Amino acid sequence: MNSLSSLDYIQYSRTMLLGDIGEAGQLAIMNSPVVIIGVGGLGNVVAHYLAAAGVQQILLIDHDVVELSNLPRQLLFRASDIGQAKVNIAKSALSDAYPQINIDVLAQPITSAHFNQLVKRFTVKPVVFDCTDNVSARQLINQLCVQHQLTLVSGAISAYQGQLFCIDFSHSHSHSYSGCYCCLYPLDTPIMQNCTQAGVFGPAVGIIASMQALVGLQHICNTFTKYGVLHRFNAQDLRWQYANMSQDPQCEVCHQYPFTDHQERSNDTN
Numbered sequence: 001m002n003s004l005s006s007l008d009y010i011q012y013s014r015t016m017l018l019g020d021i022g023e024a025g026q027l028a029i030m031n032s033p034v035v036i037i038g039v040g041g042l043g044n045v046v047a048h049y050l051a052a053a054g055v056q057q058i059l060l061i062d063h064d065v066v067e068l069s070n071l072p073r074q075l076l077f078r079a080s081d082i083g084q085a086k087v088n089i090a091k092s093a094l095s096d097a098y099p100q101i102n103i104d105v106l107a108q109p110i111t112s113a114h115f116n117q118l119v120k121r122f123t124v125k126p127v128v129f130d131c132t133d134n135v136s137a138r139q140l141i142n143q144l145c146v147q148h149q150l151t152l153v154s155g156a157i158s159a160y161q162g163q164l165f166c167i168d169f170s171h172s173h174s175h176s177y178s179g180c181y182c183c184l185y186p187l188d189t190p191i192m193q194n195c196t197q198a199g200v201f202g203p204a205v206g207i208i209a210s211m212q213a214l215v216g217l218q219h220i221c222n223t224f225t226k227y228g229v230l231h232r233f234n235a236q237d238l239r240w241q242y243a244n245m246s247q248d249p250q251c252e253v254c255h256q257y258p259f260t261d262h263q264e265r266s267n268d269t270n
């Protein structure tokens with residue numbers, strides 16, 4: 001898509017009124033493919049906001065079916081959807097709301113083989129949203145984003161503790177290298193509880209998911225500046241904290257991949 005239709009100008013007028021977004025930003029949103037892995041509490045809201053913003057190429061990956069206990073926070077699903085594949089229900093709901101959208105689905109667990117195959121379909125590198133609820137999937141998604149040099153927007157929440165970060169492994173933006181998910185949580189980190197064990201409030205999930213969508217859209221529009229910053233949210237006292245991420249020189253995932261900033265990396269290792 002190279003230009004906006006007259007209806008697009010109306011539909012996305014409030015976004016385009018933002019001075020740093022404008023028509024160019026809206027076109028970038030409409031031309032940028034995204035991959036959303038995990039269509040639970042986070043993925044529902046991320047997918048909905050991205051589709052509503054005008055993203056037109058979405059790949060949804062999730063192998064779960066809708067359960068009754070999902071309904072308090074997974075807002076695309078209804079009681080009548082219980083037992084059906086989440087990706088299919090989400091695709092149907094979003095396609096009804098935004099008819100111009102093109103959604104592909106994979107109703108299987110994420111694997112390297114699947115991902116490597118799927119990522120070849122995109123002519124432009126997709127932005128990857130990690131909306132999963134377990135550490136092993138997060139480690140794999142991180143490895144795949146490093147390997148394919150993609151931008152990763154990662155969100156997580158358990159009980160009252162949420163977090164998110166965005167790392168641009170393509171290094172298309174000028175910022176120092178901040179490591180990866182594995183630098184933050186090495187592969188031998190004990191498994192943390194997910195919301196299935198620890199519980200969670202629906203709106204708190206929505207806050208982290210909304211931040212993921214916001215960060216992803218800003219990245220697509222080239223207005224994002226907080227790469228490699230870990231944001232933590234405490235949903236009990238509504239407190240945000242942040243810290244700069246840094247590379248672990250011993251990281252099993254990201255130390256071995258070449259990045260654009262060769263000089264900086266060779267200085268690091270000398």
Ligand SMILES: [Zn+2]
Binds near residue numbers: 180251253254
């Ligand atoms: Zn790393």
